[in-house]
Structures are given as C-alpha cells and as structure tokens.
Amino acid sequence: MENLVQKLRAHRIAVTPQRLAVLASLEQRQDHPSAEKIYQEVRRQLPAISFNTVYKTLEVLCQKGLVTKVNPLHKVARYDGETGRHIHLVCRRCHGIADLPRQSEAFPSFTPEELHGFRVEYQSLTLWGLCPRCQEPENGKER
Ligand SMILES: [Zn+2]
Ligand SMILES: [Zn+2]
Structure with a gap:
C-alpha cells in the first residue's frame, strides 16, 4: 500500500x-x-x-x-496497470487479454528522424488468436 x-x-x-x-x-x-x-x-x-x-x-x-x-476489441475498455512496453496476447473468442513478459527485442527501435517528432508514450504489440481453452472444440462456441 x-x-x-x-x-x-x-x-x-x-x-x-x-x-x-x-x-x-x-x-x-x-x-x-x-x-x-x-x-x-x-x-x-x-x-x-x-x-x-x-x-x-x-x-x-x-x-x-x-x-x-x-481496447483491442472495440467494445468495452479494459485497463492495464502495466505501462511498460509489453506484448498482449488477445483471444478473439473469449476476449481474454494476457501479458507476455517484456520482450524488448521484439520492439523495433526508431530514430527521432523516423518518428518525425512524435513522442512515444506507450508501446504494446498485439498478437491475435485463440487461447488454449478456446482451441478445444467443445469450447469453440462464441460467447
Ligand atoms: Zn479464449
Ligand atoms: Zn498488458
């Protein structure tokens, strides 16, 4: 606290x-x-x-x-207490969002010139797909 x-x-x-x-x-x-x-x-x-x-x-x-x-699913906002750069695994079926531990090497680094003056505040990568549970046929129904 x-x-x-x-x-x-x-x-x-x-x-x-x-x-x-x-x-x-x-x-x-x-x-x-x-x-x-x-x-x-x-x-x-x-x-x-x-x-x-x-x-x-x-x-x-x-x-x-x-x-x-x-808000990768454009419906209900979801909140993340982890603001460092990290990777999100988003399940398109159950809308689960999991963090992968930070993997800095997965992120491209840009020079200030390439960013054209843009100031980056938050970086995340999103990997879309199906979580293990949703890959099982009996859980395959849309919720
Ligand atoms: Zn799922
Ligand atoms: Zn996250």
Whole structure:
C-alpha cells in the first residue's frame, strides 16, 4: 500500500481510499479487467463506492499515465496497470487479454528522424488468436 501511495504522489494525484483500492486491484491482476470487473472487486472493500466513481478514477489514472486503456476489441475498455512496453496476447473468442513478459527485442527501435517528432508514450504489440481453452472444440462456441 505504501508503494501505491508513493506512486500516486509521484504522479501528482491526490491519495484517496478509492484511488488506492482501484490501483491495488489493477496491480494485482493480469487479466486487463473492464471497469465493471474492477468495480465488483473494489466494492467488496469499499461497499459505498459507485460504479461512476470507479470509472472516473480509472480515467484519472489513465490521464496521469499510471494505467493504460487497452481496447483491442472495440467494445468495452479494459485497463492495464502495466505501462511498460509489453506484448498482449488477445483471444478473439473469449476476449481474454494476457501479458507476455517484456520482450524488448521484439520492439523495433526508431530514430527521432523516423518518428518525425512524435513522442512515444506507450508501446504494446498485439498478437491475435485463440487461447488454449478456446482451441478445444467443445469450447469453440462464441460467447
Ligand atoms: Zn479464449
Ligand atoms: Zn498488458
């Protein structure tokens, strides 16, 4: 928790129990949860919290660069507490998103000239396909 308090302060975000709970929830899981999933989890700890507060908290954390929004499926935003460059494995059937450990060598490096002044803030690579569970024929139905 102390670590999270420092993280919020370093990003000039006022520390509140709600922000701590949302951030803690995101850092503990690797499944890139939706706002709804985070809400369900945080609510167990802070029963009075509203979905709207969770959603707004996520937006603040995103704006300040502590969290990134991953939305490869263009439906519901999913949130990622890991902001270093890494690779996402996205299952097109169950919409699972898993992280591969950082593999820097997989990322091309660009010279400032090649980037034409563009400032990179976040790098991710997405590999699309089917997770092991969804490759089994009996789980092959669209959900
Ligand atoms: Zn799957
Ligand atoms: Zn990720």
